[in-house]
Amino acid sequence: MPNRLVLAIAIVLGFVVAVPAATTIKVIQHGLALNPDSAVISRGDRLIFTNDDDVIHNIHIFGPGGEDDSEDLGLQKPGKSLSYKFDKIGAYRVRCNIHPSVKMSVQVK
Numbered sequence: 001m002p003n004r005l006v007l008a009i010a011i012v013l014g015f016v017v018a019v020p021a022a023t024t025i026k027v028i029q030h031g032l033a034l035n036p037d038s039a040v041i042s043r044g045d046r047l048i049f050t051n052d053d054d055v056i057h058n059i060h061i062f063g064p065g066g067e068d069d070s071e072d073l074g075l076q077k078p079g080k081s082l083s084y085k086f087d088k089i090g091a092y093r094v095r096c097n098i099h100p101s102v103k104m105s106v107q108v109k
């Protein structure tokens, strides 16, 4: 096998091994609260919010980029799940537009 081909294969294999897989963390909306109510995750990880209450929630995520850095995930009926990917390093706040007690903090490293 030519040396260049061996080197190319080694680089590709090394790259695949070096890239960590993104993690998905489950967050349950229950009793008008989020569980867990805080999380420390890596850039690119996802949270999946599952509405285990019998009311509609509306998750709104405020990113580390200031006033305009927010995303409203919209109305979420009981039993439904939503997924959000955290792409920026820094502190996020998550809250429900309808219920002030439904909130959590997320630190992205």
Ligand SMILES: [Cu+2]
Pocket (backbone or CB within 6 Å): 056, 057, 058, 096, 097, 098, 099, 102
């Ligand atoms: Cu709510």
